Structure formats: C-alpha cells, structure tokens
Amino acid sequence: MTIEQTYLNYIDGKWSPSLTGRVTASINPANTNDIVGYVQNSDEADLELAVSAANRAKGAWRKLSGAARGDYLFKAANLLESRIADIGETMMREMGKTLAECKGETARGVAILRYYAGEGMRKIGDVIPSTDNEAMMFTTRVPLGVVGVITPWNFPVAIPMWKMAPALIYGNTVVIKPAIETSITAAKLLACFEEAGLPPGVINMVTGDGAVIGGGIARHPDIQGITFTGSNKVGKQIGQTALSRGAKFQLEMGGKNPLIVAEDANLDLAVEAAISGGLKSTGQKCTATSRILVHASVYETFRTKLVDQVKQLKLGNGNDSATWMGPCANEKQRDTVLSYINKGIEEGASLLCGGGIPADEELKIGYYVQPTVFDGVTSNMTIAQEEIFGPVLALVPFDNLEEAISLANDVEYGLSASIFTQNIRNILAFIADMDAGLVRINAETAGVELQAPFGGMKQSSSHSREQGQAAIEFFTSIKTVFLKA
Numbered sequence: 001m002t003i004e005q006t007y008l009n010y011i012d013g014k015w016s017p018s019l020t021g022r023v024t025a026s027i028n029p030a031n032t033n034d035i036v037g038y039v040q041n042s043d044e045a046d047l048e049l050a051v052s053a054a055n056r057a058k059g060a061w062r063k064l065s066g067a068a069r070g071d072y073l074f075k076a077a078n079l080l081e082s083r084i085a086d087i088g089e090t091m092m093r094e095m096g097k098t099l100a101e102c103k104g105e106t107a108r109g110v111a112i113l114r115y116y117a118g119e120g121m122r123k124i125g126d127v128i129p130s131t132d133n134e135a136m137m138f139t140t141r142v143p144l145g146v147v148g149v150i151t152p153w154n155f156p157v158a159i160p161m162w163k164m165a166p167a168l169i170y171g172n173t174v175v176i177k178p179a180i181e182t183s184i185t186a187a188k189l190l191a192c193f194e195e196a197g198l199p200p201g202v203i204n205m206v207t208g209d210g211a212v213i214g215g216g217i218a219r220h221p222d223i224q225g226i227t228f229t230g231s232n233k234v235g236k237q238i239g240q241t242a243l244s245r246g247a248k249f250q251l252e253m254g255g256k257n258p259l260i261v262a263e264d265a266n267l268d269l270a271v272e273a274a275i276s277g278g279l280k281s282t283g284q285k286c287t288a289t290s291r292i293l294v295h296a297s298v299y300e301t302f303r304t305k306l307v308d309q310v311k312q313l314k315l316g317n318g319n320d321s322a323t324w325m326g327p328c329a330n331e332k333q334r335d336t337v338l339s340y341i342n343k344g345i346e347e348g349a350s351l352l353c354g355g356g357i358p359a360d361e362e363l364k365i366g367y368y369v370q371p372t373v374f375d376g377v378t379s380n381m382t383i384a385q386e387e388i389f390g391p392v393l394a395l396v397p398f399d400n401l402e403e404a405i406s407l408a409n410d411v412e413y414g415l416s417a418s419i420f421t422q423n424i425r426n427i428l429a430f431i432a433d434m435d436a437g438l439v440r441i442n443a444e445t446a447g448v449e450l451q452a453p454f455g456g457m458k459q460s461s462s463h464s465r466e467q468g469q470a471a472i473e474f475f476t477s478i479k480t481v482f483l484k485a
C-alpha cells in the first residue's frame, strides 16, 4: 500500500547510511501492514562521526551573532510550515494519533522555532553594581558546546523542537537521537534545517536503539549537555551517567496527573477536560490526566456523564476524520496498558467501561485499547500510583478539598494538576499546596504553552525547566564579567 523509502542519518551536512548496514522498519500502529519506511539502525561508530562533526562545527556556530543564528531558525520555520501536511501525516502513520492532532503539533513546532529564532535578539545578561565604583560588572552567557538530544515518540515534532531550537539559538551544536518509532518524522524535521542552510555539523541525527545511541550520547566525553524526555527508568540512568562525567543534564519524565472536581465545579466542562486531558493522544502524554478526584456530593452525576461520553468515543485510524482516538504507539505500549488494566481489576478496582482490546474486526490490525474508566480506586493501588501512558482513567471520591489535595499529592510524581471549581479559597489552596510544576484551574491537565516554563516536581523531572525563557538556563552557562580599565 505504500512505496517504502529508506531514511538516512544526517551527519556533517550529509545524509548517510549507517556503517552497520542495518535498517529498522517504522510500522504504522493503526495498521501494522503499513510500513512507513525504514530507518538506520546505527551503532556507536555512527554516533562518533556525528559527535566529531558537531565538535568541529561548534566554534564557528557560537561565534555567529544570535540574530544570524535566528535567521537560520526563521528559514527552517518557514520550511516546516510549508510541510505541515506531509510531516503531520508522517507523524500520524508513525505513532497513530489523529491527523488533526499531528498537524496541530507540527504547527506548534513552527511556533516554537519562531519563538526561539526571536530569542537570538533578546538579552543574555544583567549589569550588576560592583563594590568597586571604577569597575563594571555584568553577566553574559556562553553555550555548553555539543548538546545531545534524546526524545520520545509521543510528541515527535514538539519535543525535538523545544530542545533543538533553544540549543541552537544559544550557540550549541546538536546531535539528536529520536525515538526509533518516529525517526522518519525526525528526518523530515532535519531536512528543514538542512534546506535552511545550517552549516555542516551544526545539527546531526543518528537513529537507532535507545541503549546504544542514547546510552552512547550519555557516555560521550565530547557531549557537554544532554536533554532527555521519556521514562523515569531511562532518565535516571542518563542522569547518573552524565553526573559521573560532569556533564549537564536535563530530564523530563513521567506524571500521574490528577484532576480535582470540586462540589461547585461546572461538571460538563470538567467531564470534557477529563476526556480531552486523559484520552487525547490515547493518553500518551506525560501531562495526561490519569486520576480524577471527585467530591462525594457530585460523584455519581460526574461518573454517569463521564462514562456515557467515554463510551461514545470513536476509535480508529487517525486518517479518518471521524476518529477521535487512535491506537497505542507500539505493541509494547499496548501490552503495558493492558497489563495495568489487569492489575487494576486484580487489585479490586471496578471497571466501568473499556478494559481491553476492541472487538471490531477492522481494529484488529492495530494496537488499539478501549478507553477505560475505573471506579473504586484507592491511592494504594498500582493504577493510582504508576504512570500508565494509555487511555485509562481512575475515579476517586473525596469529602473535602484538604483530603483531595492530599490524595492528589500522594504519588511520586509532580508534573501537572488541575482543579475545576469557582471557589477562590479552593483555587488559592490548590495553587499553594499542590506539588506540581504546572497547575491549571478550570482547564485540563495537558497542554503546555511554548512561551512558559515547563517541568515537574518530585520524580517528574531533574528539577530544571524547559521552554519559554527558562530554556536559557539549561542550554547556556553564565559567565560573570568584572571589567576595569
């Protein structure tokens, strides 16, 4: 059904096959008969070439003005904008979310690029009064050098962009290892930078196995900074490896995000937010809602409305405009989600809807899981504690807001959290006491804005922040200058 193309690594300004001679198929999770293309299954020798190229390019790139680097990013943004349809479709075929979501995310990639292109013209330091009145003291910022970017499959454009664009604008060169599942989408992003004329070696891509190429990035002595989004397990390994050799690292990892529905909430809006925040992208967002804490007085009404609407969600291939929810992104993810559902049942939660693979014959060719809602979930259950990364919602009742916030905080994660209420006291208590890097009032837990800092508390991140102007903190070092005639 497709003309399968082979996509290459991008190293030192050239597209090249891996030295291994091996490729891996990128499979459409909505239809496993559809091979999107083949990507390079590289090894450390390929990574070595990419790091050497980035190392050679870094001196000239950092010497350019921020405005000159910004011009390249503006050009890449225009190219990406002109390819939203193609890149959105490629993303949809590689990881399964709906075409509308994929095109929307690609447009978000354009906006991220333009935002950071503009950053090239903004201030990078402060003047600080010296105790010596004949001296001048100020800060400036310098790039780290070569930055390794390790990205997941759930946001194949936005996450690489919000890491690569600030890395580049602040004067670093880049070696990216995208998730193997979405490496063709990544190759199409790299083509935008190539055609924007970025000098050879400034941006490089090596595709392959996580432990080999991602692990190689973490270990490589010529990579000064590593930025990662993905699982806690891998993030922690990368952090430890980077720390042991003194490299800077930034980790964005999991979430177990609560949505609190207070007794005065607008229940229709809260249901809409629970469905959109919990089930869009098949629940595969680190900001996805996974626990819904509902005041006892509105619990039954909320539960009925929620389940009625979840039952109506249409599953299918993201290329069908009637589809609301696509498949899980890969077989392993589908199996993980199913094993969490089974665990929920074993541990005594009641299944209200969903709970398995859909029966529809046409969905048998993909990694689909029914949108699932559990009732009677208590905080000690696995499904209330661990990140599922799938279309599973757990309902938990509460009697007062203090109890709700305490339940909401009773997990190892602290990424995002929402409350639906009209009560200013509730809102203020939630803002003050909720342990999350992103707190949202009368809005769903997912959906971050590119101009604002993003990151989590507790086990959700390495306590750094990405996006907006916060990105400068990771991608540069401060140099304090004391100047006297």
Ligand SMILES: NC(=O)C1=CN([C@@H]2O[C@H](COP(=O)(O)OP(=O)(O)OC[C@H]3O[C@@H](n4cnc5c(N)ncnc54)[C@H](O)[C@@H]3O)[C@@H](O)[C@H]2O)C=CC1
Pocket (backbone or CB within 6 Å): 150, 151, 152, 153, 154, 177, 178, 179, 180, 208, 209, 210, 211, 212, 213, 214, 215, 216, 218, 229, 230, 231, 232, 234, 235, 237, 238, 252, 253, 254, 255, 285, 286, 333, 336, 387, 388, 389
């Ligand atoms: N925070 C988020 O947005 C994401 C969270 N996850 C969580 O992780 C779970 C597993 O998903 P995976 O795709 O397997 O995540 P993962 O953490 O294995 O993969 C993320 C990235 O790290 C790379 N990687 C894998 N092993 C590595 C290693 N040893 N050293 C360096 N890099 C390595 C992968 O190739 C990919 O590029 C999901 O079920 C979900 O809970 C997954 C993707 C995104």
Ligand SMILES: O=C(O)CCC(=O)C(=O)O
Pocket (backbone or CB within 6 Å): 154, 155, 159, 229, 284, 285, 286, 287, 445, 446, 447, 448
């Ligand atoms: O909610 C969003 O837009 C961002 C989510 C995210 O960063 C993630 O899932 O990794």
